[in-house]
Amino acid sequence: MLYPIFIYLASLVLTGALSAAFYRNHRFSKYFAAVSNAILSLIMLVFLINRFDSFHDEVFKTIWSLPMAEFHVGVDFLSLFFMIPLLILAAACSIYGSEYFKEHRSGRFHWFFYGLLVAGMMMVLISRNVVLFMISWEIMSFSSFLLVISEAQKESVRRAGWIYFVTAHVGTAFLLTAFFLLGSGAGSFNFELFGLVPFEVAKSNLIFIFALAGFGFKAGFIPFHVWLPLAHPAAPSHVSGLMSGIMIKMGIYGILRVLMFFTSYQTWWGILLVIIGASSGIIGILFAVGQHDIKRLLAYCSVENIGIILIGLGLGVLGRAWDYPLVSMFGFTGALLHIVNHALFKGLLFLGAGSVIRQTGTGEIDSLGGLFKKMPMTGSLFLAGSIAVSGLPFFNGFISELFIYAGAITGAVASAGSIMPMVCALAVMALALTGGLAAAGFTKLFGIVFQGNSRKTDISSAVDVPSMMKLGMIFLSVFLVFIGMMSFLVIPFIEKPMLLLSGEAASPFIYQLSDIGEKVSILLVALLILMIIIFTVGKIFRRKTVTDVETWGCGYTKPASSMQYTSSSYAEPITSQFGLVLAARKELQSDNEIFPVKPWSFRSSVEDWFLSRVFIWFVKLIDRILSLLRWFQCGRAGVYVLYIGCIIIILFIWKFVL
Amino acid sequence: MIINIIISTAAALVFSPLLIGIINKTKAFFSGRRGSPFFQMYFDLYRLLKKDAVRSGTTTIVFILAPVIVFCCTLAAAVLIPISPGTGIISFTGDFVLLFYLLGLARFFLIISALDTGSSFEGMGASREAFFSAMAEPVVFISILTILRLNGTTSFTDALGGGGAGNWIIISLATVPFFIVMLAENARIPFDDPNTHLELTMIHEVMILDNSGRGLALMEWAASIKLWLFSLIIVRIILPGSVLSFLLTFVIAVIIGIVESVIARTTLLKIPQLLFSAGIIAFLGFFLSFSKIFVWS
Amino acid sequence: MQNNLLILISLLIILSNIFLLGSSRTGAMIRGIAFQGVLLSLLPLFLPSESVRILDIIILAVLSIAIKGVIIPHYLRKVTRNIRTKKELHPYLGYSVSVIFGLLVSYGSFYFIGKLPFMYLSISPFNTSAAFASMIIGMFIIATRRNIIAQIIGYLVFENAGFILGISIASSQPLFIEIGILLDLLAGIVIMVVAVNHIHLYFDNVNTDSLERLNK
Amino acid sequence: MTSIQFISIIIVIVFFSGILISLFLREQKSLIVVPLWSSAITAMLSIFFAVELNKSGPFLFFGNNFIVDQLSIYHVFLVNIVFLAAGIYMQDYFAKVEEKKGASVFHYRRFSMLWQAFQLMLLVVILSNNIGLTWVAMEATTILSAFLIISESNSLSLEAMWKYLLVCSVGIGLAFIGTILVAAAGREHEAAEHMNTFSGLYEHASNLNPALMLFAFIFIAVGYGTKAGLAPMHTWLPDAYSQAPTPVFPVFSGVMLNAALFVIMRYLPIVEASMGESGDARSILLLLGFLSLLFAAVFIPIQHDLKRLLAYSSIEHIGIITIGLGLGGLGTLAALFHCMNNLISKILVFFSSGSIIQEYKTDDMRKISGVMKRMPVWGSAFFVSVLVLIGVAPFSVFMSEFMIVRAAFRQGRYLLFGLFMLGTIAIFISMLKYTLDMVFKPGLEDDGSPEKVRLSNMIIIIGSIAVLLTFGLWMPPQFLDFLESAAAIIETGIKI
Known part of the structure; x- marks a missing residue:
């Protein structure tokens, strides 16, 4: 398995470099890079799935001429599992991306860094040495940062890139701490030696906290999510698809990898994970509902989905800490499956959003409308993604949420004591609330953007996207339906990585997973058949005439497109009810005349106070502390000499008097 | 198995319009009118199915597909509920999630078909529907967790189709939120008033303003099936062991009628609070189900 | 005898330091620093003769008298005349405060430095302490004076401290190093004076107040 | 050893002849080529030194006054690489200056002579074994x-120079x-004639007066630390x-900082050995290094x-190197590695910013924007x-900082670790912000003329990026090995 991966990595970088070299012939360069990227990923994917059953852990070690470093790579089921969504998304996004840049050309190194990003993630998955891991991790952050600032002439993009890279860097600092703590007992930086000697409780708690924070900055759960809603809209859509789809999952991968170093889990880790996951899910989706920009909405929705994944992880950890293998099994299975599912549908949604932005020139939800007729293919695929992200049946999002639910339900029903049922009930409640709010958010997104009539933007000349872009999206949506309908075929891929996490205690119950999958599939297939029958019957016995009229305006004689519900008005009940969390701002522009002549307008916006109050506050705090020392460079040469005298005297006193 | 499915399906399809009739009759009785016949809904459905349709030019394929999907999903959800002990057609850990998410899918399509027309009224209804159902779902789920704990099973259909009931205090604490949510989900007073048309306070009716003909028939039928589904669940929670307990759904319908007659419609702003209090009751029930204060076995 | 002479020289050095601290006129300061330079140049003559060659000592003494006692003061005087600053200086700290500070520093360095566990190495602890006092006083002059010429003189005091220390505690440097040190000092002063001329040309004064614009 | 002396005489001759030739040359172009050649020859010869070193181990020459070991050769090589790059870059820079304003031959001559003298002095600093000679140089x-600095006079540059x-x-x-204090400590020892040399001090380090050595080290750390920034x-x-006149000058001072720090590296093992590895000297360095990082932030x-x-x-990077030295062990290795990384990235950053400043005619970052559009390379x-x-x-640079943390x-210095991070x-946040705006913000005007970059400059750019990248991924x-033996010299000193 490893050698094909090496070849894959090398060829990714090579094709990227070649495309940079052929930049003069831009058309050729981009198609070459994108298509070869996609083909390579697909070949790798097929190979991987083919080998999945007969796979055994592989390790490759060689000396590496860097201090503390050893070139130590390996593949186990966990890495293998994460590679699947990575490869699928890499292929889909590069196919899509080949046509994405319409007017301006992509930068010379765009495809190089794209390949590097994919390669970096792949390297993260196979690294088994801290130095190698950190370098891969940084390559991933670095190349994605460069991709985010593709359109850096815009102020917002620069700001987004800045905040993204800063948070990534802060995350790295936490990660280093976690890894140093891990390595301090082992005396080595190779993963295989971590945890051979079990950690003391206090130390393992520290490791967990630092790892959670460090990986959290990448995974983007609350309160580490600040970069997501900025960076995703800033990046080109295929890049945001890749970043939101799989790059943030690398944070989850890291947490899982660190968890695997421990032989026993602490209870409060699980509780913390569930609480973070629940708040991340609810707050994330609430923010999403209040957004006015398609990609910002999707970005906040990623925060939500990471929250759902964390709930699953938390249940898994709790199940292991308290020895409920069933809870652990369902929790980890759900989390793992949701990782894949979120990658697929979020990738699809970002690509769809990119198509809308590319064809209409705006991502402002309130100015769009009625795009379904102009872009039927994008619209249908976007609808599929929306249903999937809301976790509704027939699509994949449902299956994974179902497993997480199952874990929480098992925990709530079967457990003794009072903490576990409460935590599980919290998980169930959070899942239900996020599910409902996600449906609200995505009906809003789909309904306002694709349905009704256009609100401000002129879409009369909009057409559907080129076929390459469609191909990328269709490719992803196939998986959406396949996993949604035939989940029992997918579950075998999860069992082994799940057992790595939940321990062997769960293996007797593993049949339950595909059992649930089969039952759901049978029901859904039956339901689908029923729908088709009813629909066909309706078509066949179509004796009735259907008359086209205007939408009924309830008696109003001159309906205009500006009378339609907007995203602000659609989300208003929610944003005003959850004002405590959202701090929504409402702007009502009106003139207070008896006979109003000017048009009134209403707009509500949701400000991310994590960014404005917490993050920026933190940066300002650092600056304020530092500014206490700014008198130092006073500009007077004599005083400078005085400093030298003082430091001499201070050192003298320190070393000889004290 | 097959027979169970057929029975459930038939019961849902046949009895559900009757519930609406019973409610209306009860309300008429309380207001001193004679009211429409019990079977008025059947006549309505028949008439609608025969009729020609009028469709807005703004709409898309979503609007055409939505009634079918809404109807089928609601029906499928209803079929999952065991009509008598041991007749659950499918049972697994977390099966109620499937049930309610099928309803969720139905709702999703109801909402986007409403938005499809581009009408501000329907948009308004859609917005409210989306919000209130999101608030209602956690309440229901917590209640169900309580019931599952009482029955010691992780499958909802098993719990409904199983034998023993538990402590009546806890059961009632689980049922009351269910009842409230039923009123909310089915657009009943005090959440919504199904009898008014074109008032700005409306939720469900306003979303299907532009439906007509068969589409409207399927939508209305689906709505009544949903009512059937909820009342059947409540009945089976209270009386899990009885074969003919499904007949009690009619009693539920009477109760709904009574409630609608004696309570006024609340203001929109208070609806979240109402649902929130239902949630608190549900949580109380759940808390009692494992706290050591109660020893019921 | 030798020892008493050494103590006398050290005392004179300290007195000249105090004088420099208390004097307000450039001309007087230059005379003071010239006097100190001559005093210093006598120091090599007291070195124990077995450790160094006598010729080296004589060369060194002559050279340092020439540079510290004659060339540099002369050069400074020339530049002072050139830029015509005989006016009262306005130091950041008053003269009397400076003098008190100088006394305190001298006393302190006798107290602290004399106690250090390696004082037995120097030819006279008195001398070494005077050197450290000069060092601090030199820096103090640089820090508190507004006039650039006064700052240069402060720097010279500071440099003299190194010279005293070099003679009194470590005399094993080869001659060429010592000469190199002297020449470096000379070159440093020359370039400082050149700078002063430039500054004067540019600002028409030699106050440090006009040299505070680069301050962040 | 005679070959070494021969080689070093060649170097001296090269430099002096360079200075002399500069006196008689009249053409500006040739005036700026001369220093280039001298640094090229020195860089090549330093490789020869390294080879010789591999064969015979560290050795002294010119009567114990000069020393060649891994540490000094490493620095000689680095310094000359920087000078070489600066020399190459300078050709282009002065060509552009010439287009704009006719600088006099005198200017060039002075520049060329000063440059070579400066370079020679730095070589002496690094190769000197005599503590006094080091100081003189x-x-x-x-x-x-x-x-x-004085060559361009305006009010600000005068102030800076003062x-x-x-x-x-x-x-x-x-x-x-x-x-002097170190020399005094050495004089106490009976083998006094070699005790003013580093090699002699290394040899007898454990017999030196510890208090005096620590006292001396305070002065050395502060004194050379001033030069090191x-x-x-x-x-x-x-x-x-x-206020330095050319963008080349900062490179010079970058090298000077490194050379000053090099002297501290020389003293460190002596002081530590005399105090029985008590860590007092290292803690001084840690304090100074941390303060540098702090003030940069x-x-x-x-x-x-x-x-x-x-x-x-x-200042930040010098501080990082000093922290590495203060930590010792792996930190020393990292500090040496960081020296190289710092110098090579300095080449890149100073040349590119020099070109940017030359193009935009301002060094106010608020007025520079759209650099990527206007001068892509x-x-x-x-x-x-x-x-x-x-x-x-x-x-x-990441790699060396990683090693330092x-x-x-x-070593359990968690506070230092946290503050370092x-x-x-803090520096990351602000520098990234400035740079993004400068490089990508749309420029106000674009004169449309495509950027012309000489091949030689391209080589510098690509070469330094390649080196930085390679050494970050694979040394x-x-x-x-070389680095480790150099670090061992800082850790324990050398015995010859």
Whole structure:
């Protein structure tokens, strides 16, 4: 398995470099890079799935001429599992991306860094040495940062890139701490030696906290999510698809990898994970509902989905800490499956959003409308993604949420004591609330953007996207339906990585997973058949005439497109009810005349106070502390000499008097 | 198995319009009118199915597909509920999630078909529907967790189709939120008033303003099936062991009628609070189900 | 005898330091620093003769008298005349405060430095302490004076401290190093004076107040 | 050893002849080619030294006054590489200056002579075995570079030069006192005739008076630290950088900082050995290094002047190196590695910012924008170099910083570890912000003429990026060995 991966990595970088070299012939360069990227990923994917059953852990070690470093790579089921969504998304996004840049050309190194990003993630998955891991991790952050600032002439993009890279860097600092703590007992930086000697409780708690924070900055759960809603809209859509789809999952991968170093889990880790996951899910989706920009909405929705994944992880950890293998099994299975599912549908949604932005020139939800007729293919695929992200049946999002639910339900029903049922009930409640709010958010997104009539933007000349872009999206949506309908075929891929996490205690119950999958599939297939029958019957016995009229305006004689519900008005009940969390701002522009002549307008916006109050506050705090020392460079040469005298005297006193 | 499915399906399809009739009759009785016949809904459905349709030019394929999907999903959800002990057609850990998410899918399509027309009224209804159902779902789920704990099973259909009931205090604490949510989900007073048309306070009716003909028939039928589904669940929670307990759904319908007659419609702003209090009751029930204060076995 | 002479020289050095601290006129300061330079140049003559060659000592003494006692003061005087600053200086700290500070520093360095566990190495602890006092006083002059010429003189005091220390505690440097040190000092002063001329040309004064614009 | 003496005589001849030739040359072009050749020859010869070193181990020459070991050769090589790159870059730079204003031949001649003298003095600093000689040469570099600053007079550059002279002179004076104290400690020992040399001191380090050595080290650390730009003695550095006449000059001073730090590296093992590895000297370095990092973090966020920003960045990196030295062990290795990374990224950043300043005719960062559009090559070089400087992987600066924090963590200095992280993050935040705006913000006007970059400059850019990248991902094993033996010299000294 490893050698094909090496070849894959090398060829990714090579094709990227070649495309940079052929930049003069831009058309050729981009198609070459994108298509070869996609083909390579697909070949790798097929190979991987083919080998999945007969796979055994592989390790490759060689000396590496860097201090503390050893070139130590390996593949186990966990890495293998994460590679699947990575490869699928890499292929889909590069196919899509080949046509994405319409007017301006992509930068010379765009495809190089794209390949590097994919390669970096792949390297993260196979690294088994801290130095190698950190370098891969940084390559991933670095190349994605460069991709985010593709359109850096815009102020917002620069700001987004800045905040993204800063948070990534802060995350790295936490990660280093976690890894140093891990390595301090082992005396080595190779993963295989971590945890051979079990950690003391206090130390393992520290490791967990630092790892959670460090990986959290990448995974983007609350309160580490600040970069997501900025960076995703800033990046080109295929890049945001890749970043939101799989790059943030690398944070989850890291947490899982660190968890695997421990032989026993602490209870409060699980509780913390569930609480973070629940708040991340609810707050994330609430923010999403209040957004006015398609990609910002999707970005906040990623925060939500990471929250759902964390709930699953938390249940898994709790199940292991308290020895409920069933809870652990369902929790980890759900989390793992949701990782894949979120990658697929979020990738699809970002690509769809990119198509809308590319064809209409705006991502402002309130100015769009009625795009379904102009872009039927994008619209249908976007609808599929929306249903999937809301976790509704027939699509994949449902299956994974179902497993997480199952874990929480098992925990709530079967457990003794009072903490576990409460935590599980919290998980169930959070899942239900996020599910409902996600449906609200995505009906809003789909309904306002694709349905009704256009609100401000002129879409009369909009057409559907080129076929390459469609191909990328269709490719992803196939998986959406396949996993949604035939989940029992997918579950075998999860069992082994799940057992790595939940321990062997769960293996007797593993049949339950595909059992649930089969039952759901049978029901859904039956339901689908029923729908088709009813629909066909309706078509066949179509004796009735259907008359086209205007939408009924309830008696109003001159309906205009500006009378339609907007995203602000659609989300208003929610944003005003959850004002405590959202701090929504409402702007009502009106003139207070008896006979109003000017048009009134209403707009509500949701400000991310994590960014404005917490993050920026933190940066300002650092600056304020530092500014206490700014008198130092006073500009007077004599005083400078005085400093030298003082430091001499201070050192003298320190070393000889004290 | 097959027979169970057929029975459930038939019961849902046949009895559900009757519930609406019973409610209306009860309300008429309380207001001193004679009211429409019990079977008025059947006549309505028949008439609608025969009729020609009028469709807005703004709409898309979503609007055409939505009634079918809404109807089928609601029906499928209803079929999952065991009509008598041991007749659950499918049972697994977390099966109620499937049930309610099928309803969720139905709702999703109801909402986007409403938005499809581009009408501000329907948009308004859609917005409210989306919000209130999101608030209602956690309440229901917590209640169900309580019931599952009482029955010691992780499958909802098993719990409904199983034998023993538990402590009546806890059961009632689980049922009351269910009842409230039923009123909310089915657009009943005090959440919504199904009898008014074109008032700005409306939720469900306003979303299907532009439906007509068969589409409207399927939508209305689906709505009544949903009512059937909820009342059947409540009945089976209270009386899990009885074969003919499904007949009690009619009693539920009477109760709904009574409630609608004696309570006024609340203001929109208070609806979240109402649902929130239902949630608190549900949580109380759940808390009692494992706290050591109660020893019921 | 030798020892008493050494103590006398050290005392004179300290007195000249105090004088420099208390004097307000450039001309007087230059005379003071010239006097100190001559005093210093006598120091090599007291070195124990077995450790160094006598010729080296004589060369060194002559050279340092020439540079510290004659060339540099002369050069400074020339530049002072050139830029015509005989006016009262306005130091950041008053003269009397400076003098008190100088006394305190001298006393302190006798107290602290004399106690250090390696004082037995120097030819006279008195001398070494005077050197450290000069060092601090030199820096103090640089820090508190507004006039650039006064700052240069402060720097010279500071440099003299190194010279005293070099003679009194470590005399094993080869001659060429010592000469190199002297020449470096000379070159440093020359370039400082050149700078002063430039500054004067540019600002028409030699106050440090006009040299505070680069301050962040 | 005779071959070595021969070689070093050649070097001296090369330099002196360079200076002499400069006196008689009349053409500007040839005047700026001469220093290029001298540094090229020295760089090549330093490789020869390294080969010789491999064969025979460290050795002395010219009567114990000079020493060749891994540490010094490493620095000689680095310094000359920087000078070489500077020489190459200078050709282009002066060509452009010439187009704009006719500088006189005198100007060029003075520049060329000063440059070569400066370079020679730095070589002496690094190769000298005699502590006094080291000091003399160091002082000479101060004076020579002051002459370089003075060449362009306006009010600000005068101010900068004055501060530079005053602060550095005081610093170097302190270094002199420190040197004397060390010599005094050596004189106590019976084998006194070799005790004013580093090699002699290494040999008898454990017999030296520990209190005196520590006392001396305070002066040495502060004194040479002033020249190295360590806080709180760094105050002259931003002024001198920002007012230096050419973008080449900051490179010179970058090298000078390194050379000054090199002297501290020489003294460190002697002092530590005399005190029985008590760590007192190291803790002084840790304090100074940390203060440098702190002051860089304090002042970088409020800079508007590009050159000043880079000056503070230099202070930061010198501080990082010093922290590495203060930590010892792995930290020492990392510090040496960081020296190289710092110098090579300095080449990149100073040349690119020099070109940018030359193009935009201002060093106010608020007035520079759209660099990537207007000058894609230098713009990307600048962007990459800043990313390197703020420690972005996979470049080698990240690697060396990683090693340093690792060393800090392993020694249980968690506070230092945390503060180091905070400091670098604060610097990261502000430098990234400035750079993004400068490089990508749409420029106000675009004169439309495509950027012309000489092939030689392209080679510098690509070469340094390649080196930074390669060493971040993989150090050649020979290099690592070499570095380790150099670090061992800082750790324990050498015995010859």
